[in-house]
Amino acid sequence: MTHHPESAPNLRLRHWASRLALLVAGVSAIATSQATSEDLTSEPYTGRAVQLTPDAPRAKVPFVVAATATKSPDKLVEAEVTVLVSATWTPTNPEQAARPWVRATLSEGDSEFTGPEASGVLVAGQPVTFQVHNYLGRDCTLGTRCEWAPKLNLELQPGAAPGTVEVVWTATASAHVVDTSSTPKGFAVIVSEP
Incomplete structure (x- = not known):
């Protein structure tokens, strides 16, 4: 199997992009949830x-x-x-x-x-x-x-x-x-x- 020099940076970029997307989704979910008193x-x-x-x-x-x-x-x-x-x-x-x-x-x-x-x-x-x-x-x-x-x-x-x-x-x-x-x-x- 041959190694393409561009594939390793692309994989790292995709990895960090997916982490960033998850972080943004988590922050937006927390920001839109309402505060409530204890049950x-x-x-x-x-x-x-x-x-x-x-x-x-x-x-x-x-x-x-x-x-x-x-x-x-x-x-x-x-x-x-x-x-x-x-x-x-x-x-x-x-x-x-x-x-x-x-x-x-x-x-x-x-x-x-x-x-x-x-x-x-x-x-x-x-x-x-x-x-x-x-x-x-x-x-x-x-x-x-x-x-x-x-x-x-x-x-x-x-x-x-x-x-x-x-x-x-x-x-x-x-x-x-x-x-x-x-x-x-x-x-x-x-x-x-x-």
């Missing part, structure tokens, strides 16, 4: 249990996520919520071999749009646990309180064998303030039911 997480909130049956296979469970502050920076607040779902199936016939599924999604307000779904295949008499997560709307400027109204949407598999599914749910939310790196005085995140 503050609520205490876990366990809501009232919900029952699903083949005759009533769906339920919408409303709850409230609130972010409050005693002294407000009047800045945008971003929040997200995670719900841990535990479903226990009690079939009418204990010998039932079919195992139905239960599905959970989160929506906000009156919107029919839901975020990612999570589901679990039920086993008679044993709790099946899974979690669903979603970001909440970005339309809240913190005065002294921001509030979101998510719904936990539950669905039992259509045509499931007769029986009852008891669903216990626990929600945890977190929030932060955008355009500031400091946490507002008295900032708190709370989950409750209306």
Whole structure:
């Protein structure tokens, strides 16, 4: 193989040009990212249990996520919520071999749009646990309180064998303030039911 005298400098030049391009991309990504305060997480909130049956296979469970502050920076607040779902199936016939599924999604307000779904295949008499997560709307400027109204949407598999599914749910939310790196005085995140 012959060595071309021009190829070694060209390779070095390309090497440094690619490094420079990566450096510029990294600096521009950092320059365009917004500062945020630390995420503050609520205490876990366990809501009232919900029952699903083949005759009533769906339920919408409303709850409230609130972010409050005693002294407000009047800045945008971003929040997200995670719900841990535990479903226990009690079939009418204990010998039932079919195992139905239960599905959970989160929506906000009156919107029919839901975020990612999570589901679990039920086993008679044993709790099946899974979690669903979603970001909440970005339309809240913190005065002294921001509030979101998510719904936990539950669905039992259509045509499931007769029986009852008891669903216990626990929600945890977190929030932060955008355009500031400091946490507002008295900032708190709370989950409750209306």
